[in-house]
Every structure is written in structure tokens, then in C-alpha cells.
Amino acid sequence: MSEISIAARAVPPGLRSFLRTEVGGTSVLLAATLAGLLWANSPFGDTYETFWHTELAARIGGHTVALDLRHVVNDGLMALFFFVIGLEISREVRIGQLRDRRMIAVPAVAALGGMAVPALIYTAFNAGGPGAGGWGIPLASDTAFVLGLLAVIGTRCPEPLRAFLLTLAVVDDIGAILVVAVFYTESLSITALAVAVLLTGLIVAARWLRFWRAPAYLLLGFGVWAAMLESGVHPTLAGILLGALVVVYAPSGHKMLRANELLRELARDPSPELAIEASRTVQRTVSVNERLQLLLHPWTSYVIVPIFALANAGVRLDGDTLRAAATSPVTIGVAVGLLAGKFVGIALGTWLPLRFNWGVLPGSLVWGQALGGAAVSGIGFTVSLFVTDLAFADDPALQSQAKIGILAGSLLAAGFGWLVFRMAWDRGAVCAPPSREAQIPVEVEPLPPVTDADHVRGPMDAPVTLVEYGDYECPYCGRAHPVLEELRERFGDRLRVVFRHFPLSELHPRAMAAALTAESAADHGRFWDMHDTLFRNQLALSDADLNSYAESMGVPLWSDVERHRHRVMSDMEGGERSGVGGTPTFFINGELYEGRHDAPSMSAAIDAALREQTGDRH
Template structure:
């Protein structure tokens, strides 16, 4: 398997940023349930910006629509680089994480649907579909060199494909109303970006300026603005050279630190400020709670391994190098760490219903905690057992 130098850096950053995310989650929960809770929520509800360009939004919207677009830009850069020169560059390498990701999206969504069909909660079916890249890679990286690099790459590629699926779901199913004039302007920006790419323009500024306009037009079109980050990423030039650093790789290097250590922690602080209320724990034992928790904790591992098993038996795909099915189960469990993406979809699913959003956030936190702890334990036991058999 082709392992790029930048991918190794990505794994390292994910480990350290994952620890920071856990810390931010703890801080956010403590603040929300202290005397500072109301003040912090008022801060998130404070509008900033200007009415001239219709850009006067609460701080929370700037975080979830603005900063998250930069996060998705980095995700898009990861996807494109892996397609061109990494794990997703050939069908034999790409097929397993792609198929596994598909199973890891469909089965959780089905579980949620079975619990919530015909109810007001049914539109949250996409909540358990997502995998959090930073947290899942942070947990597997904590196992150190015991983990085959191929397994880390498989989980990362799966999570990247999963996030791409989540972006498509957001664009198609969580768009309230389409404004075709702004959508047309968005398309014009994409055409400009493609022309710049074809002309082999390498300076980032010539892509970032149209990218900002793309975000603005996309935001006003009704389609969630985060997809602008991915579209921009796919326009940034790259190459297959191992000696020459491409514009894509340079931008990726510049953005990883601010995304992993500023943007994602801010998102965690802003979106896990859950004030525990009477009845919230009871919500875990409702069909809504079951759909989210079982979808993430069981649906992910079942879907990923079932689809992987079928394709491996058909000899279309193969297991990651030096890995076993017990380790695949552990990875499938880690993929159940939905956290940021699942919370993000929950916010979109139940706009204007903060109590339901809080219940969803709490269920996602519980499911992610279970998935992380059990996944870590399964992988750790598997590696120790394998070492003992040698």
C-alpha cells in the first residue's frame, strides 16, 4: 500500500487533536451545567456580521456553517489526495473502505428508521450514519505500533468516504429551499475553479477568493454551505510526485493545525454544551435514543463487517495487510464514534427544537463513548492475543 508522508502527519495530528477534543467536550459539559451555562448560550446566540450582505448570524451559525466549511475543505483535500496518490488510488485498494463505509451508513440508518418510522423523529435517520475522523483515529493511534499501518489507513479511508457520504446526504436531504439564482452563481464559481485548475494555476489565493464567494452563494442557495469546502478542495491541483510538494499538499499542511487545534475544538465547545435536565436520561431509553445508540454502537460494526465479508468472499477485496477479522470488528466499533458529524447532522435535522437537539447530542455522546471504549478494548485484546500466539 502507498503511504504518503503527509498521511502519517495526518494520523499524528488526529491523535493529539483527539485528546484536545475530549478535553473540550468535558469543559463544554461542565460550563453548560454551571452558573456560566446561560451566559455561554447567550454568547452563542449573539449575532455578529452585517445586514448589508445578509451576513448577520448568531455565533453558533458562523461556527457550524463557516468554520465547518474549512473543516470540510480539509476533508475534501484528504479525499482528493487519497484518490490521486494514496489508499483510494486503485480499485483493489479503494473497494474495501468504500464498501465498508457504505455498509456503515446503510445499516445504522436502517436501525434508526426501524425504531422511529412514522414518528416526528424519523427525519433524524442520518444521525447514526457518520464517523468522526479525529476521534476514531485518535483512539486507534493510542494503541501505538501494535496496530498495522494498513488498518489505520483502512479506518481513515473509511471515515473519509463516510464523511463524503454525509456531505451528500446533507446536500440532498437537509436542504429546506433552493434559491436557483444563488445556485447558478455557485455553479459559476465552480466553473472558474475548474478553469484555474486546467490552467495549472498554483497560487492558493486564486482559488481561495472564488472559494469564499462559492461559500457565500452556496450558503444563500439553501444547500448547506459546508459542501463548498469539498468543491473547493477538488479544484486544488495535486500530483503523484513523491519529491515535489503539490499545491494541494501545501494547503493541507497549512490548514491541519488550525483545523485540528482551533476549529474542531471550537465546534466541540459550541455544540456539546448540554445542560442536563430532568428526563434527559430517560430519553436514552426511548425509540429515539435506541435508534441513535444502537445505530452507532451496533449498526456501524455490523454494516462495515457484513459488507466487507461479502466483498472479500467474492474476492473483489482483501483484508487490510496483517489484520484479522477480530481487528476489523474493533475498527468497526471505533467507526461508531459519531461525535462531531453526528451532532452536526442532529442540529440540521431538528432546527428550532433545542430540546430534541440536546437529547440527540446526549445519545451521540453515550454511543460514541461506548463505541470508543469497547473498540479500544477489542483491538487491544486482539493484538495481545495475537502476540501471545506467536
């Protein structure tokens, strides 16, 4: 089973882990945001600013560093957040999706468009006014909220879309950080900046000399952060710089073989020395970068970013504030920049590289999905609040107006994204693997005849046969499933339904395992019971889930995997010869059905087939 699961996965494990953490942290981030708003608008609202302006000071010899609590969060804790972003950027550039120019061209240009257009829109509303410096506020999307919303919307072919948005977010983050470094640094201390550069050089030298002592790196990293703080460059930039310097490498076959040998030796002759060596060797099969991400990402997602939201999202929403915001060019510029600017910029940035063949979309993304992703990317929060604090540090009124614009624009973008997804994914949609055209044969053969080996519902002598090529993880197959039940109920013995497997492993990593589970059930006369269960539980197809379904039916799993795999592949090969290129694909009495996958449309096609059988052409 492990080989099947690994072969079926289309998205790298590190990326899947990153996505799961971002989505899981969304609820905590949302709760912290609401808590900040409620606190600032409660009868004790005055204590909100008082608390966050509480000063903390540290004295080292004759030198004192004093920061209030908000700056401890924004300048200190957020450096760790940007450190994790630096880790992710470094991993993607060196061993991830950002190595492939054609794979990054589309999301990279889309990200640039998604930054340029919102900035231009904001500037159009604020040029020459007191809020002109806030043009960087609507630039960046909030990855956690965007991915969390996708989970709530109910994903359709989700992994390629999420991979696209994550790549876009990485480029988006790089752009936003450069904007902060270049345009939001008011004064610069050359001496302190030189110290930061020197310490960074020492870190690079230690890497080159293969000196791996964590305390030394921690001390040097803290020194870089402190020097950045003193230099006038925002200290969080030290985080992304240090993250980008952390060693990252793909798993090495040599290291994995050595770890395997040590583990076998430990099993034969255990000793403390061998246990320590085996532990270190196993640990080194995964790069420091990925180990740090595993360690720190939950802390940034579940603790640091929510604390940042609590410290910065609190804005008074009384009548006077809302009236001022309703006519404020800052509020309007931010809201329109996030809502319209992000959508238009990302849409244009996606279209241009595709039009000129600079790159490709991952998986089988279609325009409806890409536009939905562009719409929800207008949710700007963490970095937008961060830039607001820098742009309007000395103007609380403009800060308040900008924050209201961020909240309004993000909520509108979420609603607009939901609407685009609902409009784009109709019942006639099909999941198709990458390069679908290359998989369709030049000469299409007739549909393989229905035999006793097929999975059939309905009498064998029914005048109409409907054959479905489907995939248990395909969302469109899931939407078509109740339609087929309705058709069977309506036409009764006049219709037989045949299901043939066509798992799209490039898109749906659990599809093959689910198909093999259905075949295991078929050996015990429970195919259709398992078939219905799998479609009812499309979002729960893990190994544990499949085992649970099988146990509930008394079906042993993985007893004859190769025979079942051959059965599934036979269905796929026959379908490909007949022109099947995606799921679901339907044939009615051997003829490809090309209509919508709703009950009225398919009923009309079946009625026509019945009339054909009886000779009634009218």
C-alpha cells in the same frame, strides 16, 4: 541510514502526517467537548446558549448578512474543516490509496454498510415519529476520536489498520456530505445556486489556463461559499467542493532534479534572484494540495473542530433531561445505531468483498483487528453533531436527546472496541507479511544449525535449544520477550535461546533499522543489551531514539551497514527456507513450535523436549 528508513516505510508520508495530526488533535477535541458539557451544566449554564446566539452582522452596500456565533462556527469555520476533507479525498483519489480498486473495495463497501445499517436501525426506532428526520445522525464516524482511541488502546500491527480506517473514513465522509446535500436542504434558490456553479466554473477555467494567483482563488472561493449560503444548500459543502478542485500531483522526477540543480548553483554562486527561483522550484516539487493540508490541517484539528465541539456539545444533563432521553426513541436510535449499527454494517461490508474476492485488506490485517476497527468506528461526534443541528434546527428538545444519544453511543462504542481488541489479540498471535502463503516454500528445509555466528543466550551444550525468528517492532514479539526471560530463569542451564532476525518491513517500517542497530551493538559485545532495550522501547524506534540507545552503550551506528544488512538478510533467508512466514516463529530443538506464546504452554513444550532428550516419554 536515510535509504534504509525510506525503504522500510510501508505507509505514505502524507498518510502518516495526516494520522499524527488527527491523533494529536483528539485530546484538544475531548477537552473542548468536556468544557462544553461543564459550561452547559454549570451554575452559569444559561449563558451557554445566550453566548452562542450572539448575532454578528456584515453589511456590504445595501445587503446585510447576519449570523449568530453558532452559525458562524457551523456554517463558516466548518467550511474550512470540510475543505481539508476535500483536499484529502482529492489526494487519495488521484495519487493515494483510492486509485487501486482492490485496495478501496473492502473499506468502501464497509463504509457503505457502516452508513446503511445505522440509518435503518435509527429509522426502526423512529419511523413516523417526530424524530424520523434524524436518521442521518449515526451515519458518520469521527476519525479524530477513532484514531486517538487506537493510540490509547495500544496498537498491534497498527499502520495497516489505521490505513484501512482512514480509507473507510474518506468514503464515510463523502457519503455523509452527500446525505447533507440531498436530504437536509430545506429550500433552494436556483439563482444563488447558479452563481455558485458559475464561480466554480471560473475556478476550473483558471486551473485549465494555469493561472496561479492565490488572491483570485480566495476571492472566487469566498464567492462560492456565499452563494451556497444564499442558495439554501449548506455552505460547508462549498468547502469540500473547493478542496476537491485543488491541484494535486505526485512528486515529479524532473521537478526534483531541477530543484537540486538550482540548489547546487545557489551554493556555488548565491544571489537574491537565484534564491527566489530556487525557493519557488523546491516548493513546486510538492503539490498545492499537500502544502495546503500541511498548513490548514493543524488549524482545523486543534482550533476549528474543538470550537465546533464547544459550541454544539453543551447539553443539559439534569434529571428531567436524562429521564426523557432514557425513553426517547431518538436517543436510543442514535446510541444503538452507533454501537451496533456501525459494528454490524462495517463487519458485513468487510466480509462481502472479501468473500467474493472483490478486494483485499491492507497489510496483514486479520479479522480480530478488522472487527476492533468496526467497533471503534461507532464513535460518532463531529458530523453527527453537525447533522443534529440540521435535522432538529427548530426543536431543542430533540437536539438535546440526539446529543445525549451521540455521547452515550460513542462511549459505549469506545468500550466495546477496547474489549474486542483485548479478546482478538491473544499471546499466540503472529505478524505476517502480505501474501504470506506465497512466501512459504513448497519444500521446507531443516532449520539452519546454531553456529558461533548466532546470537545465543545460555550454554552451548544445553539439552534444549529454542530459536526465535523475531522483529523488534512486532508487538507479538514484544509480548513474547518477557515470556522468554521467564523460561530462561525457570530452566537455567537446560535451555539456550537463539535470536534470529526476521524484520517485516512491509508492516513495521522501523524493524530493519532496529535490527541493524542490534548488529552494530553486537560488534562491540552489546547485542543482548541492545536487544532488551529495543524490546522495552518498541514505540520509540526513530533514528533519534536508536542513536540515543547506541550512544548510551558507546556503540557507533551505521559504521558497516552493508555487512550488517547482509547478516540480517541471511537470517531471513534461512528462516524462509525453513517455513518462517511471520513473527514471532519459534523452533524447539529444530521442530516448529505451533502452540501459544505464553509461559505455561511453552514450558510444557520445553519439558517434553527435555524428556525426549533423556528418553523418558511419559
